[in-house]
Amino acid sequence: xxxxxxxxxxxxxxxxxxxxxxxxxxxxxxxxxxxxxxxxxxxxxxxxxxxxxxxxxxxxxxxxxxxxxxxxxxxxxxxxxxxxxxxxxxxxxxxxxxxxxxxxxxxxxxxxxxxxxxxxxxxxxxxxxxxxxxxxxxxxxxxxxxxxxxxxxxxxxxxxxxxxxxxxxxxxxxxxxxxxxxxxxxxxxxxxxxxxxxxxxxxxxxxxxxxxxxxxxxxxxxxxxxxxxxxxxxxxxxxxxxxxxxxxxxxxxxxxxxxxxxxxxxxxxxxxxxxxxxxxxxxxxxxxxxxxxxxxxxxxxxxxxxxxxxxxxxxxxxxxxxxxxxxxxxxxxxxxxxxxxxxxxxxxxxxxxxxxxxxxxxxxxxxxxxxxxxxxxxxxxxxxxxxxxxxxxxxxxxxxxxxxxxxxxxxxxxxxxxxxxxxxxx
Amino acid sequence: xxxxxxxxxxxxxxxxxxxxxxxxxxxxxxxxxxxxxxxxxxxxxxxxxxxxxxxxxxxxxxxxxxxxxxxxxxxxxxxxxxxxxxxxxxxxxxxxxxxxxxxxxxxxxxxxxxxxxxxxxxxxxxxxxxxxxxxxxxxxxxxxxxx
Numbered sequence: 019x020x021x022x023x024x025x026x027x028x029x030x031x032x033x034x035x036x037x038x039x040x041x042x043x044x045x046x047x048x049x050x051x052x053x054x055x056x057x058x059x060x061x062x063x064x065x066x067x068x069x070x071x072x073x074x075x076x077x078x079x080x081x082x083x084x085x086x087x088x089x090x091x092x093x094x095x096x097x098x099x100x101x102x103x104x105x106x107x108x109x110x111x112x113x114x115x116x117x118x119x120x121x122x123x124x125x126x127x128x129x130x131x132x133x134x135x136x137x138x139x140x141x142x143x144x145x146x147x148x149x150x151x152x153x154x155x156x157x158x159x160x161x162x163x164x165x166x167x168x169x170x171x172x173x174x175x176x177x178x179x180x181x182x183x184x185x186x187x188x189x190x191x192x193x194x195x196x197x198x199x200x201x202x203x204x205x206x207x208x209x210x211x212x213x214x215x216x217x218x219x220x221x222x223x224x225x226x227x228x229x230x231x232x233x234x235x236x237x238x239x240x241x242x243x244x245x246x247x248x249x250x251x252x253x254x255x256x257x258x259x260x261x262x263x264x265x266x267x268x269x270x271x272x273x274x275x276x277x278x279x280x281x282x283x284x285x286x287x288x289x290x291x292x293x294x295x296x297x298x299x300x301x302x303x304x305x306x307x308x309x310x311x312x313x314x315x316x317x318x319x320x321x322x323x324x325x326x327x328x329x330x331x332x333x334x335x336x337x338x339x340x341x342x343x344x345x346x347x348x349x350x351x352x353x354x355x356x357x358x359x360x361x362x363x364x365x366x367x368x369x370x371x372x373x374x375x376x377x378x379x380x381x382x383x384x385x386x387x388x389x390x391x392x393x394x395x396x397x398x399x400x401x402x403x404x405x406x407x408x409x410x411x412x413x414x415x416x417x418x419x420x421x422x423x424x425x426x427x428x429x430x431x432x433x434x435x436x437x438x439x440x441x442x443x444x
Numbered sequence: 445x446x447x448x449x450x451x452x453x454x455x456x457x458x459x460x461x462x463x464x465x466x467x468x469x470x471x472x473x474x475x476x477x478x479x480x481x482x483x484x485x486x487x488x489x490x491x492x493x494x495x496x497x498x499x500x501x502x503x504x505x506x507x508x509x510x511x512x513x514x515x516x517x518x519x520x521x522x523x524x525x526x527x528x529x530x531x532x533x534x535x536x537x538x539x540x541x542x543x544x545x546x547x548x549x550x551x552x553x554x555x556x557x558x559x560x561x562x563x564x565x566x567x568x569x570x571x572x573x574x575x576x577x578x579x580x581x582x583x584x585x586x587x588x589x590x591x
Contacts, residue, residue: 059517345539352544398554400544402548426491
């Protein structure tokens with residue numbers, strides 16, 4: 019019987035395999051993945067569409083990753099249900115895989131709102147390699163696209179389509195694009211760059227209907243917005259966001275909220291069952307509570323923590339928070355934590371904005387502790403700020419220097435460095 | 445395994461570590477050619493940090509539990525199991541800057557092309573890394589450390 023069973027072979031699954039093998043070189047591992055192909059980086063699917071990366075470059079681990087880690091990889095297979103009393107996963111084709119320890123790393127699926135006509139040919143979602151491949155195959159013949167959603171996925175796919183020469187219209191329901199991670203100023207900076215590339219950004223609207231072409235009604239010809247305006251296009255990409263894939267645990271004792279609830283060891287409410295990645299609702303150190311944070315680096319870290327604990331090495335998850343590094347049309351941006359706090363005396367906001375240099379830096383403090391930051395075009399010291407943030411360091415003594423272009427580790431007083439970088443100052 | 449350790453009490457802030465790192469990572473390995481002719485000029489992977497009166501040189505610490513490796517989207521950043529080195533493959537790097545976001549030391553830079561990152565490789569082809577060998581005041585030492 020496989021000792022460890024992992025459902026899902028993306029960031030969290032990979033992280034778990036690596037962690038388990040660090041601790042337990044021999045325990046059998048079975049990975050079940052719907053994807054027919056080897057492990058690849060999902061955030062890179064837009065690079066596949068833009069032509070920046072081929073599949074080989076998207077493989078985030080070596081070709082023989084499964085073999086090298088002695089993993090039985092059941093690729094192209096679907097986990098249908100769980101029997102937690104008898105400890106097995108039921109697969110398609112009537113197979114069963116028993117487990118001692120189980121990790122649910124099923125990730126997320128695209129959220130697709132009810133839109134009339136969304137079944138027409140030329141409507142895509144954008145989450146998996148096969149989504150990217152089907153879209154890429156259409157690009158040669160398509161001239162224009164409507165991207166529904168101005169978040170991380172929407173902007174990524176927009177950039178890729180623009181680079182392939184398509185005329186793109188981005189439709190975002192909120193008043194600004196990337197509103198979950200950027201404040202209005204930073205959002206406008208990105209918006210301007212995207213508009214300069216010929217993209218039409220329409221905010222405060224959504225798509226109510228997809229219409230067909232005059233000559234073929236079952237093929238996408240355009241969309242009708244909520245205000246009745248019509249936009250012609252050959253492709254529609256629905257990129258609103260992802261929601262946790264929790265089908266496996268429905269009807270079981272595994273507790274869920276918006277995602278599967280996990281503790282700091284990535285354990286679910288059922289013993290020997292762990293969850294990690296986009297499907298899990300894990301700890302956010304800024305908010306001090308569990309939240310959905312569907313982000314690759316966190317998924318991998320959560321998977322790693324789960325793996326260690328499954329293999330018997332106690333490891334606790336330090337917590338994550340909203341964190342994104344962006345490179346849209348070559349402007350580097352890093353956004354972490356609370357970037358757009360409501361008007362409230364509890365927050366202190368430090369800002370430096372030099373529009374002529376396209377420079378924008380904003381740090382949000384609460385009780386002299388960094389709880390959020392946005393850096394546009396000057397990002398290289400972001401990690402030092404992030405480290406201070408993660409460790410809840412009081413920055414009162416040097417907060418005037420946090421926005422300086424000279425800010426670096428040396429800015430942090432030595433006594434503090436000793437505390438938060440224990441390995442360096444032994 | 446050997447690592448570079450900074451002795452900030454000895455650092456004079458002269459910046460020779462950056463100069464020799466730049467030369468070592470140039471095509472010509474010649475200081476005049478590297479600075480005058482190579483375009484873009486190769487980037488120093490060590491950074492002299494100055495906040496008077498404090499100064500020290502910092503480069504990738506090759507962390508035991510390296511956040512950049514866990515965060516890397518493309519698999520370009522890897523931990524070499526044998527040497528303990530954090531290695532970076534510019535061919536795999538897509539310049540997503542996620543590693544920059546999570547490096548606690550701010551030791552990862554965008555390279556001169558602006559398309560990929562760049563960081564210390566410990567000058568494996570040399571017996572002693574260029575920054576250490578050329579530090580005139582012993583502010584950088586290369587020594588065995590416990591993992």
